[in-house]
Amino acid sequence: MNYKKLGKIIGISLVIVIIAAVLGFSIAFYDVMGFNDKESQTLNPDGAVVGNAMVVYDPGITGTAKKVADSIAKDLQAKGYRVELAGISSSKADNISDYSVIVVGGPIYDGNASSSVNEYLKNLKISQNTSLGVFASGMDPDSAKDNVTLLKEAAPLPENSDLQIKAVMKVVNGNIDNNAINNFVNKLLQ
Numbered sequence: 001m002n003y004k005k006l007g008k009i010i011g012i013s014l015v016i017v018i019i020a021a022v023l024g025f026s027i028a029f030y031d032v033m034g035f036n037d038k039e040s041q042t043l044n045p046d047g048a049v050v051g052n053a054m055v056v057y058d059p060g061i062t063g064t065a066k067k068v069a070d071s072i073a074k075d076l077q078a079k080g081y082r083v084e085l086a087g088i089s090s091s092k093a094d095n096i097s098d099y100s101v102i103v104v105g106g107p108i109y110d111g112n113a114s115s116s117v118n119e120y121l122k123n124l125k126i127s128q129n130t131s132l133g134v135f136a137s138g139m140d141p142d143s144a145k146d147n148v149t150l151l152k153e154a155a156p157l158p159e160n161s162d163l164q165i166k167a168v169m170k171v172v173n174g175n176i177d178n179n180a181i182n183n184f185v186n187k188l189l190q
């Protein structure tokens with residue numbers, strides 16, 4: 001292969017990598033996936049219904065956070081809850097009055113919850129009796145080591161917010177551990 005041809009291949013590869021990086025960063029920065037997820041589905045328990053729960057998710061770029069939301073919803077379903085699994089921009093996610101348990105989460109971008117999760121939490125008004133849990137997915141394992149750091153990252157609430165978060169968790173590199181999901185849900189339901 002001559003040098004001219006090799007240079008051309010390297011040049012084209014470089015352009016593709018740069019375009020992919022800019023695209024990925026833009027999708028994350030503007031939270032394109034979160035602001036466009038309008039899907040929702042209801043999961044009914046096999047036996048008697050013990051309560052109604054809502055799991056709201058920003059799916060993230062590759063859908064990792066949606067998978068985490070799915071696992072949390074199934075765990076709540078197994079514990080007898082009728083669960084609404086709702087994309088963060090769906091109409092279901094807007095109407096939270098019928099739920100005693102609410103879970104909200106999505107990906108972490110640049111040390112912060114995604115814009116749609118931030119906005120959702122900022123506008124969330126719940127009664128004292130509602131249990132609120134927050135989850136995050138990301139690549140950085142350090143922030144998941146203690147709950148105070150994780151809460152700042154996953155649920156950066158305004159100072160005047162009176163929301164009480166009962167349980168928080170982060171899934172790192174898409175490794176969804178069913179024990180961790182079970183512990184998170186148990187803490188939420190305590």
Ligand SMILES: Cc1cc2nc3c(=O)[nH]c(=O)nc-3n(C[C@H](O)[C@H](O)[C@H](O)COP(=O)(O)O)c2cc1C
Nearest residue numbers: 060061062063064107108109110111137138139140
């Ligand atoms: C621009 C950008 C910034 C990111 N910053 C962080 C970060 O600060 N902390 C972290 O844990 N993960 C970070 N991540 C990883 C994402 O959270 C991770 O890609 C996501 O949770 C996995 O799901 P997704 O690819 O479906 O979005 C970042 C990803 C992108 C694209």
